[in-house]
Every structure is written in structure tokens, then in C-alpha cells.
Amino acid sequence: MGGAALIEIRGVRKSFAGQARALDGVSLTVRENEFFTLLGPSGCGKTTLLRIVAGFERPDSGEVLLAGKDICPLPPNLRPVNTVFQNYALFPHLTVLENVAFGLEMRGAKREDAKTQARQMLETTMLGEFGARLPSQLSGGQQQRVALARALACKPRVLLLDEPLSALDLKLRRTMRAELKRVQRETQITFIFVTHDQEEALAMSDRVAVMNEGRVRQIGEPAEIYDAPGDRFVAGFIGETNFLPGEITGCENGFLRVLLGGGATVAVAAGNGEKSGAVTVAIRPERAALHSPADTAANAENIVTGEVRDIVYLGGTTRYDVVLPDGAALSVSESNESGGGNYAARFARGEKVCASLPRDSLRALER
Amino acid sequence: MVTGAGQAAKMPGFAAWTGVFYAFLYAPIVILVVFSFNAGRSATVWTEFSFAWYARAFANKSIQQAAANSLIVAFSATAAATFLALLAALALTRGRRFRGAGACHLAILAPLMIPEIVTAVATLVFFSAIGLRLGLFNVFIAHTVFCIPFAFLPIWARLQDMNETLECAARDLYADAWQTFRRVTLPLAAPGIAAGAMLAFIISLDDFVITLMVADAGSTTLPVYIYGMVRMGTSPEINAVSTVLLAASATVAVASHFAARRARK
Ligand SMILES: Nc1ncnc2c1ncn2[C@@H]1O[C@H](COP(=O)(O)OP(=O)(O)OP(=O)(O)O)[C@@H](O)[C@H]1O
Numbered sequence: 001m002g003g004a005a006l007i008e009i010r011g012v013r014k015s016f017a018g019q020a021r022a023l024d025g026v027s028l029t030v031r032e033n034e035f036f037t038l039l040g041p042s043g044c045g046k047t048t049l050l051r052i053v054a055g056f057e058r059p060d061s062g063e064v065l066l067a068g069k070d071i072c073p074l075p076p077n078l079r080p081v082n083t084v085f086q087n088y089a090l091f092p093h094l095t096v097l098e099n100v101a102f103g104l105e106m107r108g109a110k111r112e113d114a115k116t117q118a119r120q121m122l123e124t125t126m127l128g129e130f131g132a133r134l135p136s137q138l139s140g141g142q143q144q145r146v147a148l149a150r151a152l153a154c155k156p157r158v159l160l161l162d163e164p165l166s167a168l169d170l171k172l173r174r175t176m177r178a179e180l181k182r183v184q185r186e187t188q189i190t191f192i193f194v195t196h197d198q199e200e201a202l203a204m205s206d207r208v209a210v211m212n213e214g215r216v217r218q219i220g221e222p223a224e225i226y227d228a229p230g231d232r233f234v235a236g237f238i239g240e241t242n243f244l245p246g247e248i249t250g251c252e253n254g255f256l257r258v259l260l261g262g263g264a265t266v267a268v269a270a271g272n273g274e275k276s277g278a279v280t281v282a283i284r285p286e287r288a289a290l291h292s293p294a295d296t297a298a299n300a301e302n303i304v305t306g307e308v309r310d311i312v313y314l315g316g317t318t319r320y321d322v323v324l325p326d327g328a329a330l331s332v333s334e335s336n337e338s339g340g341g342n343y344a345a346r347f348a349r350g351e352k353v354c355a356s357l358p359r360d361s362l363r364a365l366e367r
Numbered sequence: 368m369v370t371g372a373g374q375a376a377k378m379p380g381f382a383a384w385t386g387v388f389y390a391f392l393y394a395p396i397v398i399l400v401v402f403s404f405n406a407g408r409s410a411t412v413w414t415e416f417s418f419a420w421y422a423r424a425f426a427n428k429s430i431q432q433a434a435a436n437s438l439i440v441a442f443s444a445t446a447a448a449t450f451l452a453l454l455a456a457l458a459l460t461r462g463r464r465f466r467g468a469g470a471c472h473l474a475i476l477a478p479l480m481i482p483e484i485v486t487a488v489a490t491l492v493f494f495s496a497i498g499l500r501l502g503l504f505n506v507f508i509a510h511t512v513f514c515i516p517f518a519f520l521p522i523w524a525r526l527q528d529m530n531e532t533l534e535c536a537a538r539d540l541y542a543d544a545w546q547t548f549r550r551v552t553l554p555l556a557a558p559g560i561a562a563g564a565m566l567a568f569i570i571s572l573d574d575f576v577i578t579l580m581v582a583d584a585g586s587t588t589l590p591v592y593i594y595g596m597v598r599m600g601t602s603p604e605i606n607a608v609s610t611v612l613l614a615a616s617a618t619v620a621v622a623s624h625f626a627a628r629r630a631r632k
């Protein structure tokens with residue numbers, strides 16, 4: 001994914017009257033043909049950022065470049081950018097066909113030509129039979145597809161999607177996820193996709209920008225965001241993470257030595273630049289492994305001991321909630337290998353266990 | 368309210384009272400309509416069915432003139448008031464927020480609370496003070512002004528309810544400001560505009576107090592003319608004219624009801 005930069009957002013700030021900053025200096029670059037996702041909790045400014053790119057809001061400061069040109073002074077109708085709105089925003093007084101033809105017509109196509117093109121668009125999105133219906137006569141999933149067809153009909157340089165799947169039920173959401181991804185590959189249009197669903201973001205994106213409180217916390221490919229979270233917020237927001245408080249005591253062969261609260265010292269891959277002092281050591285539940293205290297001798301590095309507090313059977317995996325000597329909680333999830341209805345947990349509640357924490361899976365993050 | 372409507376309905380004599388209430392409300396109107404078809408002159412003794420009074424009323428030059436004035440004023444004042452109300456509603460719901468927007472809103476609606484006689488006298492004094500003596504045009508101006516709040520309310524409510532993202536979507540799909548208004552805002556606001564216009568039309572057609580003050584001899588409207596006839600003594604001719612006025616109002620009210628129902632869809 002080494003495409004040229006298509007959209008460059010530089011130091012964009014925006015505040016609304018009587019409120020804290022909605023956007024507090026956002027800078028990011030979206031590349032050509034990229035499926036780029038803005039991920040963050042509710043109210044972090046995702047919609048505001050999209051509205052600035054679409055032209056519905058003007059930033060207080062900063063600039064938005066499209067193919068190297070500042071588009072901030074342009075009204076929305078002069079930007080080669082289209083939006084799929086969160087609630088679809090289909091025109092209720094126009095038929096599906098007229099909805100899809102709207103943009104083409106406004107751009108100057110003759111009414112008949114616009115209709116013909118729109119009809120083709122509907123055929124390719126398997127909506128051909130719905131052309132004469134009003135939006136209110138469609139199901140949520142169909143409305144969603146019409147909104148997508150309408151936005152794509154004008155072949156924009158960039159397509160903005162504001163939580164387009166959030167109103168659909170889980171099953172339909174999975175289907176639409178695959179469909180969106182396919183459409184993006186086939187049309188080669190740059191997508192900027194907004195979601196607060198981390199699974200969606202990981203599954204669909206080429207790159208993800210994680211936002212919080214009007215700032216970008218980290219930008220990277222899904223695996224990078226998941227495996228090498230840059231800070232505690234990102235680690236906690238995406239997937240499940242154990243946070244173990246500790247103290248850096250030294251550095252050895254490129255690994256930090258961290259003294260955990262429980263007294264064990266572990267080696268930790270360098271993390272995000274912390275060199276000394278109090279840190280939080282983060283590890284994903286599936287990266288840790290449990291052993292009974294008897295068979296740990298072979299692998300004496302990066303071991304912590306604790307007691308199983310709870311066992312949760314989750315079908316494909318089992319989660320063991322372990323309490324470490326200092327009271328810190330460590331969840332470890334193991335995949336359940338054998339099926340056949342003869343499942344038995346490897347450990348019992350209250351049993352003493354050892355957990356090995358592979359040093360490459362540990363991250364030392366600012367507390 | 369502790370006593371619900373259900374309990375009130377169980378009170379003794381409730382049905383009778385309801386009957387009396389409706390009788391006082393509708394009996395005079397029914398009698399007026401019925402006796403407009405009476406052949407005889409009496410307003411109490413039925414003789415025979417006939418359209419004679421309608422024929423007389425329609426042949427009466429003064430009634431013709433008054434009816435024409437009423438329609439001219441009602442149509443033109445409705446058009447002007449609805450247009451101005453639409454502009455005001457657009458400015459207050461879609462325009463850039465401005466200082467004093469709340470005060471503007473209040474100022475548009477305040478005339479609804481001012482006693483009509485006060486408005487009437489004030490208008491009369493004002494017109495003569497500035498020397499405006501344009502006959503029917505004076506009536507048109509006065510009607511336009513007092514119809515604006517009635518036209519404004521349904522239009523404003525409709526625009527307020529309308530989802531602004533639809534207009535964003537239009538802008539996003541390459542429509543300029545005017546195209547957005549023409550192709551999205553206006554069609555979606557249409558039911559509100561229709562309701563406002565119909566309300567304004569009925570109010571204008573029906574107005575008496577202000578018109579009485581403002582209209583000079585040649586620009587009398589139907590309600591004012593009917594009042595003049597009544598002072599000369601009642602005649603079934605008045606019944607006939609009133610029935611026509613009632614029918615006109617009812618038609619507009621029914622049309623307005625259906626427009627509003629379409630708006631809710
Ligand atoms: N028009 C507005 N007027 C005032 N405040 C606003 C406006 N739009 C957004 N905000 C505020 O800006 C902040 C960011 O809002 P935004 O809609 O961008 O969040 P979001 O990330 O899209 O959230 P969600 O996931 O809930 O859609 C919020 O605190 C919100 O209250």
C-alpha cells in the first residue's frame with residue numbers, strides 16, 4: 001500500500017460554540033485507493049472530521065488538501081467527494097432511480113442520460129427491480145445499498161462513509177462489510193470509513209486511524225494497531241488487553257527489564273520509547289499461556305504466578321481470569337482444541353498457575 | 368389533573384350536557400343553511416324548497432362586488448403572506464444563526480396575541496397618517512400583514528422537522544444552493560406551505576374587524592357587506608350568501624386537512 005497521498009489533513013482544529021474542542025489538531029494522510037478507517041469512541045470527532053472533508057464545516061484552523069490542492073474554500077458541491085450518511089439521507093420524495101440519478105443530473109448530465117446511467121448503477125448493485133420505489137418502501141439493508149449506489153454513481157475521488165453499517169443487524173452487517181470491501185476493490189475509489197466498531201475497522205481497513213477526544217492517537221495497518229498499540233488508550237480500545245503495572249529497572253539486549261507489582265521481573269520489547277520509571281505492561285489474553293507450576297522449569301523466563309479466579313467457556317476459546325500476587329488481573333485465553341463434547345478446563349478455580357508472557361508480545365506503555 | 372376524561376364521562380347528565388353544547392354550537396349554523404333554501408321570507412316557518420334567495424344574491428351587484436373583492440384580497444394576500452412567511456421561516460431555520468433570531472421569531476408570532484381591534488385601529492390610524500388611500504390595495508396590505516403569522520407557523524414547523532442532512536446530501540451530490548432549495552427543500556416543505564397558505568386564505572376570507580376599519584366604500588368585502596345587510600334587517604338572502612362563504616371555508620379547511628395528512632407521511 002504505497003499509493004500517493006490523495007487527502008492530506010494538516011493540523012485541523014474545530015470547536016463548536018460553548019464546547020470543548022471537537023478536533024484538536026488532527027493531521028493524517030490518506031493514500032490513493034486506500035480503505036482508510038477512522039476509529040474511535042462516540043464523540044471523539046469522527047463525524048466532524050468527515051464533515052470538514054465533505055465541506056459541511058470549515059475548520060477553525062489547519063488545511064485539507066485533495067491531490068495537493070487546499071479544498072477548504074470550496075463548497076461541498078464543488079468537491080469530488082461523496083458521502084454515505086449515517087442515516088442514509090435518501091430523498092424521501094424521489095424514487096430510488098431519481099435518488100441515484102440526482103448527483104449525475106446536478107453535475108450537468110441530461111435528465112435522460114442521468115436516468116440511464118443510474119439504471120445501470122442499480123443493475124450492477126442488484127437493485128434493478130427497486131428503481132421505481134420510494135426509499136420508505138425499502139428495507140434498511142436495501143436503503144443502505146441505494147445510498148451507496150447514489151454516492152458511487154458520480155465516481156468521486158473519495159467516498160466518505162459515516163458509520164454506514166451501524167443501523168443494520170449483525171448478520172446483514174457482516175454481508176455488507178464484505179460487499180463494501182469488494183466495491184472498494186473494484187471501483188478503486190479511496191474510502192474514508194468511520195466506525196466505532198473495532199472489529200469492523202480491523203476486518204476492512206488497509207489502515208486505521210484511532211482517535212480519541214479530538215486527536216489521532218495512532219495510525220497504522222490493522223495488525224500494527226493491534227499488536228503494537230502506541231499507547232494505553234489504543235491498547236484498551238482495540239481488542240482486550242491486560243494492563244500490569246510495573247517499574248523499568250534496566251535495559252538488556254534491546255529488551256527492557258520491568259519489575260512487575262507482584263515481584264516478578266519480565267523482559268519487554270521496547271514499546272513506545274519509555275526508558276525508565278513507572279509503566280504499564282500490556283499483553284493480549286491470547287498471547288499469554290498458562291502452565292501448572294510443575295512444568296515451568298524449562299521456560300523460566302517471563303513467568304508470573306497467580307491463582308485462577310474464574311473460568312469462562314466461550315465456545316472457541318476458554319478464558320482464565322488469573323489474579324497475580326499484587327492483585328492485578330490477568331486474563332488468558334486459550335483456544336479449545338478438541339471438540340466432541342468432552343471439554344474439560346485445564347485448570348480448576350482456585351488452582352495455582354504460572355503464566356508465561358512472551359517478551360515479544362509485551363508492550364511497555366506510559367501509565 | 369386528577370379527574371381524567373374517563374371519570375368526567377361517568378358524571379350524571381354528561382351526555383345531555385354534551386348534546387346541549389353541540390346544539391348551541393351547530394344548531395344556528397344548521398338553521399341558517401336550511402333556511403337559505405326556504406322559499407318564504409320567514410326565518411322560522413318552513414314553506415318550500417327553493418334556490419330563489421341564491422338567485423337573488425348572485426344577481427345582486429353589490430354582493431357580486433363584495434365577493435369579488437373578498438376573493439381578490441384573499442388570493443393576493445395569501446400569496447404575499449405565504450411567500451413572506453416562507454422567507455422568514457427559511458431564514459430562521461436554515462440561515463446562519465444571527466443575533467436576535469429569537470426576537471425575530473417572537474415578533475412574527477406576536478400579532479396572534481394582540482387583540483384584533485387594536486391592530487385594526489392602529490392600522491387605520493397608520494394608513495391615514497401616511498396618507499395611504501389606495502382602496503382595495505389598503506385592504507390587501509392589511510390582510511397580508513395579519514396573515515403572515517398564520518402562514519408562518521405550519522411552514523416553520525415543517526422546516527424545523529425536516530432533516531437537514533437531506534440538504535447536506537443534495538449539496539454533497541453537486542447541487543448548488545438554489546438547486547438544493549428547488550429540488551429538495553421546497554418539495555419537502557410543500558405540505559407545510561400548502562397548510563400555511565390555506566390557513567391564511569381562510570383567515571383573510573373571514574376577516575371582519577380589520578377590514579371594516581381599513582376598507583373604504585368601494586372595497587368592502589363579503590363579511591363586511593353581510594354585516595351591513597344584517598343591520599338593515601335579516602333576510603334569507605343573507606343566509607344564502609353566508610352559506611356560500613361557509614362552503615368556501617369548509618372546502619379550504621378540508622383541503623388543508625388532507626395536505627397536512629400527506630405531510631405526515
Ligand atoms: N453542530 C454541532 N454543534 C455543537 N457541538 C457539536 C456539533 N457537532 C458535533 N459537536 C460536538 O463535537 C464533538 C464531536 O462530535 P462528532 O459528531 O464528530 O463525534 P463522533 O466521533 O462522530 O461521535 P459518534 O460516534 O457518536 O457519531 C462532540 O462532543 C459533539 O457534541
Ligand SMILES: [Mg+2]
Nearest residue numbers: 046047048162
Ligand atoms: Mg458520528
